[in-house]
Amino acid sequence: MPPPPPPPYTQEEDVDVDIEGDDEDTGKEQGLAWEEFKRSWDVLQEDEEGSLQSVVATIKQQQIRRRLLRDTDTIQRGIIRFLFLVLDLSNAMLEKDLRPSRLDLTLTLAESFIGEYFDQNPISQLGIIITRDGVAEKLTELSGNPMEHIRALKEKKNKETAGEPSLQNALETARSSLSHVPTHGSREVLVLCGSLTTCDPGNIFDTIDRFKREKIRCSVIGLTAEVQVCRTIAKETNGTYGVVLNEPHYKDLLFELVTPPAVTSSAEAASLVAMGFPRRITERTPSMCMCHKKPVLGGYVCPQCSAKVCELPTDCDVCGMALVASPHLARSYHHLFPVKNFVEVKWDASGADTARCFGCRSSFETPPQSGALAQRASDRFRCPECKHLFCLECDLFVHEALHNCPGCAQR
Known part of the structure; x- marks a missing residue:
């Protein structure tokens, strides 16, 4: 039986086809809303008299709001901190919903965070862990040298993304290193996660239970949507969890963690910590330092064992005493007694x-x-x-x- 003849040709159908084609071309030319480049100078609007006083007033209102949200209560805080910064280097970090991209913005803010962290917490230590392709790698060990961490972030091989992250592997890597730190220090983990998925080898809730037993505080900053497992980790370990809205909000969430967290009631009682104030020496001939095992000129001499170190603050590799300078303690002291709000x-x-x-x-x-x-x-x-x-x-x-x-x- 022959197929039915095609419907008769009408001009209305031709017009409909042309209209659909015009809509598609117009949409391609305009692009999507979140792909358009935003120019901040277009936001400024003059009032009727040609003045920008209203814009300046709005900026001041935002500053006042930020000032009022500041916590100035006198509470007990752990000023000796041991923090691991976990960076997500999965393929999800290549998205460009945060300009110029999630990865570039995260690395830039991480460098600024490291500098501000050591400026406000000079007697604390920090380490970096990266996770990609289902594994976690310790990028830097716990140390008090900010330039070492920033130098590691700027290396090209440490910016390459691959696969999916492994949240459990990253947390277990941090836990194994934090288990050896002194009990008088505050143990913390900060995760910057841009993926909605995680590739874990086991039950991550077992890792959460270990964090609770060892009193490790874990805070998470998400770059996409809210993830229930991240919120559970932060809640169970007395950490904080936030989801980024835009670039300035990302910076605000990150820099809120520069201030030492409050000591919880379940934490151990405070104990005396032995600290040494070494004297600086100048030498004409280089001698061996105990921190790098290399001959260097000058340095600091431990008051207990007379071992030489290159920089402060640090822990003596021979006797284990914490070596600090008086300005370091002064910059950490203000967290305990902050200035009252004006x-x-x-x-x-x-x-x-x-x-x-x-x-x-x-x-x-x-x-x-x-x-x-x-x-x-x-x-x-x-x-x-x-x-x-x-x-x-x-x-x-x-x-x-x-x-x-x-x-x-x-x-």
């Missing part, structure tokens, strides 16, 4: 003491009379202890970098 002064306050900032001596803005500008926050903040006034920039500098109030120090 109180915002209302616009209607007046007086001679409100003319200039006590920190930078810059003049305060004139209080607005009416209009939209009168609704924005004041730029004056008062220390609750010494009663001096500071601008917003000095407030942030005092709490984030200086960690001492100039007015209180002057008294």
Whole structure:
């Protein structure tokens, strides 16, 4: 039986085909929304008078919100930390939803985190573990030298991605190294995970139980969606878990972990720790150092066994004593007694003491009379202890970098 004849040709069908083709071409030319390049200068908008005061006010509001979210309670913290940074180098890190890519942004922020970590925790140590293709590799051992870790991250072979990560292997590698650290130190693991899957050789919940028994705190930062096993790890080990929304949020989540965590009630009681303050020596001829086993000029001499080391802080390889300098203890001390939050002064306050900032001596803005500008926050903040006034920039500098109030120090 012959096949039925084709339907008669009509011009309407031809028009429909052309319209669909135009839609597809238009979509290809426009591209997807998340693939478009964002220009930050397009966000700035002038008001009716051609001024950018509203934009500046918005930025100040964000800074004030960040200042108010800061925790200044006097609580017990572990200032001697042993932290392993776990980096996901799977194929999922090649995605470009975070510019320029997940991998490039993670490595850049990891270098900044390492520098800030040792600046705020000079008597602590850090190590790096990478996981890819179902295995975990210890990139650097626990040490107090930030340049060693940054140098390892910049090597080309340590930036290559492959396969899927293994969360259990990475955690077990960190646990085996942290099991030998002193009990007075805080044991922590920070995982930067960009994959939704993990290739584990066994039951990861057994690893979580070992973490709980050995009191190792594990925090996770996810670059995609929320993963239940990551949240379980963070919850069971008293860590934190967050999912990145954008590039600035990624940095905020990461740098929140620079501050030492609070000591939990289940932690062991604090004990005295023996520390030595070595003296610096200069030599005309090189001598053997105990940290690198190489002849070097100069260094520090351990006060207990007279062994020479190259840099501080470190642990003496001969007697095991912790060797530090007095500035290192001073920079760790401020975490235990942080500066109290400054109180915002209302616009209607007046007086001679409100003319200039006590920190930078810059003049305060004139209080607005009416209009939209009168609704924005004041730029004056008062220390609750010494009663001096500071601008917003000095407030942030005092709490984030200086960690001492100039007015209180002057008294």
